[in-house]
Structure formats: structure tokens, C-alpha cells
Amino acid sequence: MTYALQLLSLCMNKFLLLIVAALGSVAACNRGEHSTGNSSSQSLRFQTIEPGTLVNKGDSVSLALHLPANASVDSIIYLVDNNPYQTLRDTTELWLKTNEMTMGSKGITANVYKDGAELSASTNIVVIAAEIPKQYGFSVVHTYPHDSHAYTQGLEFHEGFLYESTGQRGQSTLRKVELKTGKVVKKIDLPAKYFGEGMTFVDNRIIQLTWQEGVGFVYNKNTFEKEGEFPYQMSKEGWGLCYDGKRLIKSDGSNRLYFLNKDTYQEEGYIEVYNTKGPVDNLNELEYIDGKIYANIYYSDVIVLIDPSSGQVEAEINLIGLLPQKDVNEETNVLNGIAYDRQGKHLYVTGKNWDKLFELKLLKE
Incomplete structure (x- = not known):
């Protein structure tokens, strides 16, 4: 292999490694991982909504959490743009109503509590107009x-x-x-x-x-x-x-x-x-x-x-x-x-x- 080909091969390998690392970071963000390193927290995520999903004003959005294996909860507090929206105790699924929301991106957070411990997952939706002008x-x-x-x-x-x-x-x-x-x-x-x-x-x-x-x-x-x-x-x-x-x-x-x-x-x-x-x-x-x-x-x-x-x-x-x-x-x-x-x-x-x-x-x- 010529020196030029060796150099090209080395650059491509580094490029692939960077892509893999970037994809791993994105996946981690979408999973709502905590920085504590707790393996159970790493699997807490929203499973029914992708970040950045466009939602027509007036529609309701299903927000279902994927909990860590064998996990149970005392309560889940949902927040929209850091403002309390609803507290759940008997279910992990919430229907988020957008009829009273303004346009634009809305940050959604679920704080899950069990025996004094807290896990969190975040995502967002983008509310757009429901009717053609x-x-x-x-x-x-x-x-x-x-x-x-x-x-x-x-x-x-x-x-x-x-x-x-x-x-x-x-x-x-x-x-x-x-x-x-x-x-x-x-x-x-x-x-x-x-x-x-x-x-x-x-x-x-x-x-x-x-x-x-x-x-x-x-x-x-x-x-x-x-x-x-x-x-x-x-x-x-x-x-x-x-x-x-x-x-x-x-x-x-x-x-x-x-x-x-x-x-x-x-x-x-x-x-x-x-x-x-x-x-x-x-x-x-x-x-x-x-x-x-x-x-x-x-x-x-x-x-x-x-x-x-x-x-x-x-x-x-x-x-x-x-x-x-x-x-x-x-x-x-x-x-x-x-x-x-x-x-x-x-x-x-x-x-x-x-x-x-x-x-x-x-x-x-």
C-alpha cells in the first residue's frame, strides 16, 4: 500500500470512529440519561414521541415512558417548559393537550420518583398552526x-x-x-x-x-x-x-x-x-x-x-x-x-x- 493510501485509510478510520461516537452521544441524549452512571437510569426514556416532533395546535400527544427493568414508581411529575403540567401515580402514560399552548418548541420533562430517588427523561415537541391560513x-x-x-x-x-x-x-x-x-x-x-x-x-x-x-x-x-x-x-x-x-x-x-x-x-x-x-x-x-x-x-x-x-x-x-x-x-x-x-x-x-x-x-x- 502506498503512503497516500495508508494515510487515506487512517483518516477514514478516524472519521468512522467520530461518527460512531457522535451517534452514541445522540442516543444517550434521546434516552434521557443521568450523569450519575446508574445503569437503571440509562434506560429511562420517552418511547412514544421523538424529539422535535411537529404537532398541530389542538392535538393531544401520547407521552409514554419506558422504565428501567423491574422498576416501579411512586409518582411521575411532568413539566412543560419547566412548568408543572400533571402528576401521575397509577400509570406512566399521559395525554398532553396542546389546545392552550402557544406556537413553537415545548420542552417536556418527566421526573420519576421512587423511595426518595429521582430519575429524569426529557424530549420536546414543536407546536405549529393547525389550519392553513x-x-x-x-x-x-x-x-x-x-x-x-x-x-x-x-x-x-x-x-x-x-x-x-x-x-x-x-x-x-x-x-x-x-x-x-x-x-x-x-x-x-x-x-x-x-x-x-x-x-x-x-x-x-x-x-x-x-x-x-x-x-x-x-x-x-x-x-x-x-x-x-x-x-x-x-x-x-x-x-x-x-x-x-x-x-x-x-x-x-x-x-x-x-x-x-x-x-x-x-x-x-x-x-x-x-x-x-x-x-x-x-x-x-x-x-x-x-x-x-x-x-x-x-x-x-x-x-x-x-x-x-x-x-x-x-x-x-x-x-x-x-x-x-x-x-x-x-x-x-x-x-x-x-x-x-x-x-x-x-x-x-x-x-x-x-x-x-x-x-x-x-x-x-
Whole structure:
């Protein structure tokens, strides 16, 4: 055998050993092994559910444990995401109900107790939407002028005017705009280091996000005078923002929506957004309308309607063709900006650097 072949053979042998070791590690994780080295604990595992199994919201999942040989138990405590779910004493099988769960991965742990000793096994499921989203079309009710130099990041309708947050470093603004004319009647420029993002109203305040700077701004809604700022926490970026009357809802470009205290701006939880296929990422500009969260999907002509209690996508608005093809180019290829007139029930949308803003009527099946 040549030196080259010997070297190749040695490398292949090492590679095979690494694969065997890796498979052994994976098997150990799936068995829920304890680090105590107790041989009886090494065979405790979930036998009816594979880690990462997709489960439609509303379905029930059978959780059956495989116990060590000749083992008996006093009780089994099941936990979901480290929260107690149910205690069993006469059986090792549990039907886990998902109808009250939010979307996303749910860690499941079974703690088995016998004579003061404890064994544990863990797995997880991923809860996804149970129904295919409804599909909505649209018709254009009115077309209004829009500043084609406005890189739209946030849009709101408030007391007869549009309010808009625009992006790009050195060009980011907060502005008040006449709906019918597109005229900017009040504007402030953000310092050049900030990239403006989503914005919304809370009482007499305007809340505006920045993109990667990790900070949000608070303004007086009438004067645009800055009254304060706040840091981000778990959500590292700022994309979209809306207000449901009780809390702020913030996107960060992932499939998560974070809930912020309306007064302290502290994050107090989040939901993950899923449809029947899996997570819905790139959630961007947000608007809260009649109990649902409307969200632009970045680089998409689709707006999704989200149940804020679960994260399930309930409907999609297909806006392909809204901007005339002759106006579509590299600077205008992003739909972004949703505003709603709650008194008049008017829905407005636009996009980054669009010269038009559209009032839409949704066409529902």
C-alpha cells in the first residue's frame, strides 16, 4: 500500500470512529440519561414521541415512558417548559393537550420518583398552526402621494394624519404627513448614527425603534420633543412596533414577537409565529387591527394576520401587483408600512421609497 493510501485509510478510520461516537452521544441524549452512571437510569426514556416532533395546535400527544427493568414508581411529575403540567401515580402514560399552548418548541420533562430517588427523561415537541391560513385579496380604494425618498419603516394613522418613521443612517426621520397631499408638516432628523425603524403611539407618546443600535426613543406626540429612551433586552434588534391598548408588540426580524410594558418598556414575554409549514421569519412592520397583529414579511408582498394569544398565522393578504410593475426597481421592491384609521375603518399600506400610498379593501373568501 502506498503512503497516500495508508494515510487515506487512517483518516477514514478516524472519521468512522467520530461518527460512531457522535451517534452514541445522540442516543444517550434521546434516552434521557443521568450523569450519575446508574445503569437503571440509562434506560429511562420517552418511547412514544421523538424529539422535535411537529404537532398541530389542538392535538393531544401520547407521552409514554419506558422504565428501567423491574422498576416501579411512586409518582411521575411532568413539566412543560419547566412548568408543572400533571402528576401521575397509577400509570406512566399521559395525554398532553396542546389546545392552550402557544406556537413553537415545548420542552417536556418527566421526573420519576421512587423511595426518595429521582430519575429524569426529557424530549420536546414543536407546536405549529393547525389550519392553513385564509387567503385574502385586495382592491384599491384610493391612491395618495407618498414621498419617494421616505425609506418607510413604521407607519401610523392618528387624529387625521399619517405618522411615519423612516430609515437609513444619516437619513432617518420621524415625520407627520398630510394623508391626501403627502406633504410633510412636521419632521425631526435622527442623529446620523441611528437607523430608524418601527413606531407607534401610546397615549401622548410616540415610541420609535432603531435597528441595530439597541435603543428605542420616546417623544412627545405634539412637539416631537424627545422625552426619554430605553434599551432592548432579549430582542437585540428593532424592526416593527405596534400597540394593542395594553402593551407594546415588537418584532426583531425573526419569527418572535415580544411584549413590552407600555410604561417601562421592559420585555415581559414573547410568542413565536408559525403557520402549518413551520416558523414565519422576517416579521417586519406591525399594526394591531381588531384583535389581530398585521405584519409585513420582509422582502415579500404578503402581510400575515397573527393571533396574538398563540402566534398562529390565521390569514395572509397577497399584495402582489399592488405597486405597478413600471414603478418596481431595486429601491422600491420592499412592501413595508401598515396604518389603520380605527374610526373610519380605513387600511393604508405603502413601501420603502414608494411614491404612492394605497387605501385598500380586503377581499375575503
